[in-house]
Amino acid sequence: MDKKTNNLGLKLGILATSLLISDATAISVTVAPMEATFSNISATTVESLVTIPSFSMLLFILLSNFVIRLIGKKKTVLLGLSMAFIGGVLPAFVTSFPAIIFCRFLLGAGVGTYNTLAVGLISDFFTGVEQKKLLGFQTTTSAIGSALTTFLAGILVSYDWHYAYLVYALSIPILLVFYLNVPEPSKKIANDSSALNAQEKNKIKLNSTVILSVVSMFFMFVFLMNIATKTSEFLTEQNIKNAAFLGTALTIGGLLGAVSGFLYGRVYVHLKNITPIFSSAVVALGFAGVAYSSEMILFTVGTSLVYIGYSMLISYLYGVIFDNVNAASKNISVSLAMVACNLEAFFSPYIVSIISNAIGNSSAKEGLSMSVLFYGVLAVIFVFPVFKKGIGSNTTKAIDGNN
The missing domain is CATH 1.20.1250.20 (MFS general substrate transporter like domains)
Known part of the structure; x- marks a missing residue:
């Protein structure tokens, strides 16, 4: 540096x-x-x-x-x-x-x-x-x-x-x-000098790890959006008292998510490749707290866990992208990730609705349960050695675009 x-x-x-x-x-x-x-x-x-x-x-x-x-x-x-x-x-x-x-x-x-x-x-x-x-x-x-x-x-x-x-x-x-x-x-490409020749340094190439990361971001956002689109309906469905506290609960969650992002570097130093497993599990636990809450206290704790875990998970995946592309590919990779994150805002209600119709249950609780299942499965996927070798190998050493 x-x-x-x-x-x-x-x-x-x-x-x-x-x-x-x-x-x-x-x-x-x-x-x-x-x-x-x-x-x-x-x-x-x-x-x-x-x-x-x-x-x-x-x-x-x-x-x-x-x-x-x-x-x-x-x-x-x-x-x-x-x-x-x-x-x-x-x-x-x-x-x-x-x-x-x-x-x-x-x-x-x-x-x-x-x-x-x-x-x-x-x-x-x-x-x-x-x-x-x-x-x-x-x-x-x-x-x-x-x-x-x-x-x-x-x-x-x-x-x-x-x-x-x-x-x-x-x-x-x-x-x-x-x-x-x-x-x-x-314009010097510091991270790739030992592994890439001059032609490769300037060649835009996206490997399977980056593509998988971008696709993961898309679906992560799709199911994260349930915390914004389903919670008001959920509180009404379950007739939970003090439902007017929803806005405050979401604000608290957002602020704690910001704190989580601030502390992400320290978390990564200790957890390293365990970070995505831990973060996904925290989000899944948070959605479970929301989906199966009967009072606003548990609902608020669950909401906070969702934002805390997600803040760390999205930071980790950006790190994965940076570590798995050459310098020439970084801008297009980040662009694809951000496009995926913006598209989800449009597609999320439709994807969740399609799944709800397929299983014959369109309740808000079921929508939130989908998020529990998705992030739980995501945590398990990160455990698999093959998957960890690809999207999970978020080391501090960048690798070339030939993987």
Whole structure:
């Protein structure tokens, strides 16, 4: 590791970019007042302002590798943050609904442009245990950013819904911190020099381990989404008292998940290849606590375990991807992982519904039980030696693309 990679400013600059990547839904609190303002617009269309950034984000994640090759990684981040600032803040000053729709699209496009680099830059400057720690910090930073912007938007909307969009002005200090502290990554491929020749270093190649990791992420998110989509219905079905505590329970879980991400590096140092088994088991246990709870205390504990385990598991899988591709393949690998994670938000209800219909039980409890089964099976799969040799061999030494 080069001396500059120990620089605190470098770490803060890279991590700061994660503060905005999960904040598209922060302005969901503006839906009701905006429906009153735009009474001639259907409620569904107004609600789509919350989800439009997800669509453009997905599109520009796919395009980001072209932009990176064209202008470099640092300029790509600066471009994306600038787009996010313009698209995020402008709705605070415009009154045209079509203009607001365009701004929301631009916000997602900006975040999507640099989204992969919020994770990818970590592997450009850091290796080994330090890299694992920063991957956990990245998860934590994203969660903190989402909670912070949602909280601020909730305060600002009480004055006027326009003001809530000012939360995206956060992109300016992020841009400055990044610009001042993060250099353009060197083109030298430090991790592959002993194993790859010059041609292989620049060849994009994804092995089965990376593909399996991306597919795993997709299904992990599909069944994780049950914690958001099924819990309200579950509390009603089971007639659990104090169901209004749901929002607080989910907030507590999210915060503990952020703490879990912060501590991930230390957990990995002790557990190493046992990390995915442990993390999957914790998520399965958490979903079991939720699915079979009869009171809010157990429900809240279960929800917290889901977020704690998942935060560690997703950090581990990003580490797997970094350790199993050459430098030329890192951006496209992270792009595929993020595309998988964004697609699940759309497909999750449909996949769970198909399974529910197939087994003849569409209750919320059954949906949550599916998550228990999935993560339980995932924990068992990670135990198998053959599987551990592939997706489980998350060592600190990167391997070449010939595996």
